[in-house]
């Protein structure tokens with residue numbers, strides 16, 4: 197078990213009757229990214245959107261969120277309880293379809309990184325349609341900096357996100373020894389704005405920025421989703 201819920205969070209969860217939950221079961225993830233050729237934006241968007249039906253039919257795929265960063269690539273995050281479920285997804289129809297389209301639609305080879313989920317917040321299974329996202333990579337300057345950044349994202353910042361009514365979908369994961377990823381989604385623009393404006397985000401940025409070699413969490417739009425808890 198990778199989560200240690202501080203007393204403050206337990207008190208919060210008890211007093212609010214477990215209205216949302218942190219999901220410690222999904223530990224395995226896939227973080228995929230795709231740089232579309234400019235002319236292929238709309239067709240690649242549609243292709244990724246069609247992935248919802250595919251992952252819906254995958255029993256081992258717990259959560260899947262695909263999105264387009266406003267100024268960056270198409271990405272998706274998929275989460276799994278077991279390594280076998282992740283392997284099944286990676287060998288399945290969606291990666292095959294996306295790889296098959298690469299030659300005509302992508303400017304770079306697609307990337308499918310196997311990642312480790314470090315912390316997440318996923319509201320109940322009746323997920324509303326997620327429309328607005330923030331996602332990206334944080335690369336630490338060195339191993340010491342990586343430990344610090346991991347501490348912030350699984351400690352004070354995670355506690356703050358758990359306490360935010362308006363942020364119900366949030367994942368933090370480790371890509372390699374020094375790189376981390378973050379993905380979050382909201383049903384409304386107002387909710388994302390409330391999060392962006394929160395003291396928790398300012399505090400997180402102040403704590404992380406001095407330790408990061410790369411720190412990019414651009415905003416974007418959700419394309420498709422599967423949310424199970």
Ligand SMILES: *[C@@H]1O[C@H](CO)[C@@H](O)[C@H](O)[C@H]1NC(C)=O
Pocket residue numbers: 237238241242
């Ligand atoms: C990309 O395609 C999507 C879906 O058709 C569209 O909503 C979006 O505006 C397009 N973006 C650009 C930069 O063309």
Ligand SMILES: *[C@@H]1O[C@H](CO)[C@@H](O)[C@H](O)[C@H]1NC(C)=O
Pocket residue numbers: 359361
């Ligand atoms: C969370 O939402 C509930 C009901 O919508 C509200 O009563 C409560 O004040 C909110 N809590 C915070 C910390 O915003």
Ligand SMILES: *[C@@H]1O[C@H](CO)[C@@H](O)[C@H](O)[C@H]1NC(C)=O
Pocket residue numbers: 333335371372373374375
């Ligand atoms: C770690 O992942 C980051 C982000 O994907 C990448 O830029 C970096 O090259 C990777 N580092 C190693 C050592 O693989």
Ligand SMILES: *[C@@H]1O[C@H](CO)[C@@H](O)[C@H](O)[C@H]1NC(C)=O
Pocket residue numbers: 337338339340341406407408
């Ligand atoms: C690691 O990176 C931090 C932040 O950039 C820096 O302050 C520190 O000196 C570095 N430590 C080592 C051992 O290089």
